[in-house]
Amino acid sequence: xxxxxxxxxxxxxxxxxxxxxxxxxxxxxxxxxxxxxxxxxxxxxxxxxxxxxxxxxxxxxxxxxxxxxxxxxxxxxxxxxxxxxxxxxxxxxxxxxxxxxxxxxxxxxxxxxxxxxxxxxxxxxxxxxxxxxxxxxxxxxxxxxxxxxxxxxxxxxxxxxxxxxxxxxxxxxxxxxxxxxxxxxxxxxxxxxxxxxxxxxxxxxxxxxxxxxxxxxxxxxxxxxxxxxxxxxxxxxxxxxxxxxxxxxxxxxxxxxxxxxxxxxxxxxxxxxxxxxxxxxxxxxxxxxxxxxxxxxxxxxxxxxxxxxxxxxxxxxxxxxxxxxxxxxxxxxxxxxxxxxxxxxxxxxxxxxxxxxxxxxxxxxxxxxxxxxxxxxxxxxxxxxxxxxxxxxxxxxxxxxxxxxxxxxxxxxxxxxxxxxxxxxxxxxxxxxx
Amino acid sequence: xxxxxxxxxxxxxxxxxxxxxxxxxxxxxxxxxxxxxxxxxxxxxxxxxxxxxxxxxxxxxxxxxxxxxxxxxxxxxxxxxxxxxxxxxxxxxxxxxxxxxxxxxxxxxxxxxxxxxxxxxxxxxxxxxxxxxxxxxxxxxxxxxxxxxxxxxxxxxxxxxxxxxxxxxxxxxxxxxxxxxxxxxxxxxxxxxxxxxxxxxxxxxxxxxxxxxxxxxxxxxxxxxxxxxx
Numbered sequence: 001x002x003x004x005x006x007x008x009x010x011x012x013x014x015x016x017x018x019x020x021x022x023x024x025x026x027x028x029x030x031x032x033x034x035x036x037x038x039x040x041x042x043x044x045x046x047x048x049x050x051x052x053x054x055x056x057x058x059x060x061x062x063x064x065x066x067x068x069x070x071x072x073x074x075x076x077x078x079x080x081x082x083x084x085x086x087x088x089x090x091x092x093x094x095x096x097x098x099x100x101x102x103x104x105x106x107x108x109x110x111x112x113x114x115x116x117x118x119x120x121x122x123x124x125x126x127x128x129x130x131x132x133x134x135x136x137x138x139x140x141x142x143x144x145x146x147x148x149x150x151x152x153x154x155x156x157x158x159x160x161x162x163x164x165x166x167x168x169x170x171x172x173x174x175x176x177x178x179x180x181x182x183x184x185x186x187x188x189x190x191x192x193x194x195x196x197x198x199x200x201x202x203x204x205x206x207x208x209x210x211x212x213x214x215x216x217x218x219x220x221x222x223x224x225x226x227x228x229x230x231x232x233x234x235x236x237x238x239x240x241x242x243x244x245x246x247x248x249x250x251x252x253x254x255x256x257x258x259x260x261x262x263x264x265x266x267x268x269x270x271x272x273x274x275x276x277x278x279x280x281x282x283x284x285x286x287x288x289x290x291x292x293x294x295x296x297x298x299x300x301x302x303x304x305x306x307x308x309x310x311x312x313x314x315x316x317x318x319x320x321x322x323x324x325x326x327x328x329x330x331x332x333x334x335x336x337x338x339x340x341x342x343x344x345x346x347x348x349x350x351x352x353x354x355x356x357x358x359x360x361x362x363x364x365x366x367x368x369x370x371x372x373x374x375x376x377x378x379x380x381x382x383x384x385x386x387x388x389x390x391x392x393x394x395x396x397x398x399x400x401x402x403x404x405x406x407x408x409x410x411x412x413x414x415x416x417x418x419x420x421x422x423x424x425x426x427x428x429x430x431x432x433x434x
Numbered sequence: 435x436x437x438x439x440x441x442x443x444x445x446x447x448x449x450x451x452x453x454x455x456x457x458x459x460x461x462x463x464x465x466x467x468x469x470x471x472x473x474x475x476x477x478x479x480x481x482x483x484x485x486x487x488x489x490x491x492x493x494x495x496x497x498x499x500x501x502x503x504x505x506x507x508x509x510x511x512x513x514x515x516x517x518x519x520x521x522x523x524x525x526x527x528x529x530x531x532x533x534x535x536x537x538x539x540x541x542x543x544x545x546x547x548x549x550x551x552x553x554x555x556x557x558x559x560x561x562x563x564x565x566x567x568x569x570x571x572x573x574x575x576x577x578x579x580x581x582x583x584x585x586x587x588x589x590x591x592x593x594x595x596x597x598x599x600x601x602x603x604x605x606x607x608x609x610x611x612x613x614x615x616x617x618x619x620x621x622x623x624x625x626x627x628x629x630x631x632x633x634x635x636x637x638x639x640x641x642x643x644x645x646x647x648x649x650x651x652x653x654x655x656x657x658x659x660x661x662x663x664x
Contacts, residue, residue, distance in 0.1 A: 164637065183534035185637060188602055201605075203536040207632065208605075211531065221527035229609050229633050232602050245606070249613040249631060252606050269520070283606040299603065306603055331562075333600035347600070354600065376600065420601060 036406075037094040037147065039066040040113075042075050042083070049099050052106060052124055052136050056097060058172055059140030059154035062410065064386070064403035065147070069093050080109040080118065088113045095119070095147060105129075108139045110146055120146030133174070134427065141426065151426065153381040158388055158412065159189035159198055160399060160421040166200060169399075171381070171423075173412050179215070186211075188420055190233045195427045199233035199242060210244045212270070222257050224273030232286045236313075237293045242270065245285035252283040254298055254315075276315035286334060289313070291341045297321055299333055307332045308346055308359070322346070322359050322366065330354075334377045338384045345369075345378035345387055356389050358404065369402060379423045388412060388421045538590075544664035545584065552576045553589070556640075557615060559653040562599065564610040566618055574615065577657070578622045588661035591615045593633040594640070596649035601636060608633030615655045630660065 041057035044050045061068045072087035080098040088096050093113045100107045105126030112119045122142040125135040137154035144152030156171045164185030168177045180186050185203040192198060192212070199222075202211045209225040210233045222230075222242060229247030236243070240259055245252045254276045260268030277284040282302040289296055297310045307329070308322040321344070322332060330349030337344050342361055347354040354376040356369040369375075369387070374397075378389040381401075391400045396416035402409050543550045555577075557570045566574065581587055593608030593615075612631035620626050641648035 182531070184536040187605075187637070202531070203634075203637065204530050205533050205536055205538050206530055209527070209530065219531050221531060223523065223527070226527055226530060229605060231605050247606060247609040247633065249616060252609065269524075283603075283610070285606055286602060301606075306600075331599065331603070333603050352598075 036065060036067045038069050038092050039095045039097065039147075040069040040071045040075075040088055040091070040093045041097045042071050042078060042099070044099060045077050049101070049106065052108075052132075053097075053099055055133060055136045055172070056108060056124075056140050056143075059137055059152060060097070060143065062154065062172060062401075063140070063144045063148075063152040063383075064406050064408050065144060065152070066095075071096075080111060083111065085111065085113050085116055097143060099124070108143060110143055122146075133170070137170070137172075138428070150383060153383045153386060153426070155427050156382060157424045157427060158379075158399065158421050159191065159424070160413075160418050161187055161189065162415055162418045164203070166198075167418075169413065171401075171412075176413075176415070180213070181217070182219075188232055189422050190235060191422055191424050192235050193237055193239045193425055195425050198422070199235065199244075201231045201233070210242070212242070220270070222270045224255065224257065234286075234288050236289050237291050241289075241313075243276070243287040243289070243296060245283075245287065246273065247283075251279045251281050252285050253277045253279050254284050254287045254296070276311065277318070284309075288335050288337045288344075290337050291339055297335045297337060297344055299335065305329065305331060308335055308344070321361075321364075322348075322357075323364065336379050336387075338380050339382055340384050343384070345380060347376040347378065347389075356387065356402075358387075369404065375400075377420055379421050381423050382426050386423075388423050390419045390421065538658070538660075541659045542662045543587070543659040544662035545580065545587070549580045549584075553580055553587075553659065554657055556657075557655040558650065559611055559655070561596070561649075561653065562607065564593075564607065564614045566614060570615075571618065574618050575622070578619060578624060581619070581624045581628065584663035586661060587659065587663040588628045588630075590630045590632060590658045590660050592656040592658060593631065594638060594652055594654050594656065595636045596652040597636045597639065597644070598649065599636070605633050605635035608635045611653075611655050628661075 039060060041053055041060065044053050057068065060066055069091055072091070074087060075083065078084070078098065079100050081100070083096065083098055085096065096111045096113050098109050098111065100109050106124045108122050108124050109118055110120040111117070120143060122139050124139040125132045129135045134155055140154040141152040144150070153171055158169050158171060159179070160167055160169070164187070165178055166180035166186050166189050168179050169175065180200070187201045187203070189198050189200045197212055197214045199210055199212045201208050207227050208229050208231065210222040210230045211219050212222060213219045222244070225244065225246065229252070231245050231247070233242055233244040235241070242257050242259070243254055246255050255273040256276060257273055258271040260271065276296070277300070279300065279302060282300060283306070284298055284300045286299040287296045288298070294313055295310055296313055297308060299306050300309045303326065305324065305326070307320065307324045309318055310321040311318040324332070330352070332346055332348045333354070335344050335346040344359045344361055345356060346359070347356050354374055355371060356375045356378045358367045358369055359365070370389070370391070373391060373393040375389055375391045378387045380387060385405050386401055386403050388399055388401050390397050394411070397419050398414060398416070399412040399418050399421050400409060401412050543553060545553060555573050557566070557573050560567070591612040593610065593612030595604040595608050599607060609631065612633055616629045616631050619629055636652070639648070639652045640654065641651045
């Protein structure tokens with residue numbers, strides 16, 4: 001695992017030259033050293049437990065909340081009840097994660113290495129578990145919750161585009177799956193908040209409609225998108241609405257459609273299009289909802305350069321959200337609103353190259369996250385501290401994940417030509433949202 | 435860096451007139467169009483479906499009128515018509531998604547080789563721009579002449595971009611490039627209905643290499659014959 005502090009790549013003078021908000025630019029890492037407890041996962045030899053403990057250890061590592069330590073050789077295969085903690089405490093481990101095989105399934109047990117007390121116990125899977133791997137991911141997320149107070153992000157998936165096809169990947173990089181198998185290309189996947197459906201732009205013969213598809217392959221076209229250019233779909237947090245940009249000869253505007261039945265899993269038909277922006281010869285696109293559903297951030301070039309704006313969810317009160325210098329600030333694109341509503345990630349060109357930024361919505365201050373090569377199209381993990389984005393730092397476009405707290409970076413894909421990632425909500429083994 | 439050219443006032447006026455006309459058309463076809471439905475999103479399929487269902491509702495009306503129409507029957511006919519319309523729109527959308535490819539079949543231009551080449555000639559754009567250079571205008575003037583001589587000929591203008599801008603924004607830029615070309619042709623007397631536009635953004639590069647030369651080739655509008663001259 002490379003530990004690259006991306007924030008350290010920034011040159012403050014260079015940033016000031018590009019950005020009008022120099023007073024608002026904060027550079028630095030909010031992570032305070034010493035807050036990551038040392039944790040060790042006991043390895044096992046039995047195939048089932050070995051896989052589970054390996055997946056668990058990687059999930060905990062990728063939560064970026066722990067200093068991971070290898071378990072002492074003598075601990076291999078030991079379950080919680082007969083575990084000797086002394087070698088762990090000698091290494092300085094604060095927590096030890098062991099597995100426990102019981103009558104009703106396999107449990108993960110978190111032991112406080114100093115006191116010897118069990119600090120958490122969570123069922124990983126039972127004999128009937130439908131998706132054992134996802135079940136282990138959920139167990140890892142529960143362990144993170146028990147120790148750090150907030151669940152991890154192992155039981156999540158990422159949608160992205162490669163060669164005009166939509167693919168899905170587990171957050172640990174496993175289970176790459178081609179989802180979209182019709183003959184036409186697709187772009188811009190967006191998760192429905194129920195985790196069971198997603199929307200995208202389809203390139204069909206007659207134009208580019210917005211399609212909502214479930215993981216069983218059932219597809220429906222959003223009414224009003226059967227002609228012209230329709231791009232950048234986004235669901236409201238309650239799943240009731242879909243927003244997208246519709247293009248005509250006069251420009252692009254943001255429209256909404258409401259699903260009858262309130263956006264539930266058995267939701268009804270999508271309603272007629274309702275227009276939110278009136279851009280005369282301007283392009284308004286990439287709508288994203290605030291987590292409380294009250295506002296929509298979007299990209300508009302109404303002042304010539306495409307920049308970040310915000311409006312109420314009914315289209316009123318449109319205003320600039322990320323300040324910019326006319327003629328100096330680079331093209332701004334691909335906003336993503338963080339799960340707690342406090343931040344918006346996007347990419348903006350700096351010296352002609354896109355870089356990922358994070359805007360503090362209340363303070364309107366900017367933080368540049370990346371600085372080397374092209375970095376674009378960020379999407380938030382449900383923990384609000386990880387971003388997946390596209391980077392060409394190793395040559396071809398690949399997906400990378402950055403932890404904003406520690407600056408740690410990991411490469412998610414090694415496929416070449418991957419782009420437009422969308423991070424799911426937390427998923428349950430039945431594929432839906434927990 | 436500017437991203438859009440300023441359209442001519444005439445084009446704005448024309449677009450305004452078109453929007454008003456479309457709004458009136460919508461109003462004429464349906465008694466109560468949802469106030470929020472923008473004319474821009476109205477499509478001919480929906481309009482046709484609505485007209486069909488109204489016609490069938492009217493036929494139903496005349497029958498019931500002769501048998502002393504009552505409002506219950508009318509309401510029922512109305513809801514049946516609405517359901518039929520919704521069903522028809524659904525099946526049109528389902529049919530579009532059943533297509534297994536985005537490639538439209540080629541249409542013979544029916545033109546002589548020289549005219550065919552002139553119609554197909556690609557128009558280039560500067561980085562992040564959609565305005566037309568003098569060269570581009572000369573190419574379009576030749577197309578205007580051919581379109582005038584061949585009044586049946588219809589074209590689709592495809593807007594394309596290089597790979598450097600944001601992927602999704604490039605679809606908007608390609609749309610603006612195609613619209614800019616169409617506006618020029620319409621301003622020079624070609625009927626609006628003979629020209630459709632589509633944007634492919636950076637999705638269909640003419641040259642996939644990451645070089646200045648390839649990017650210049652990729653910032654373009656292409657022309658596809660959708661109805662032949664003969």
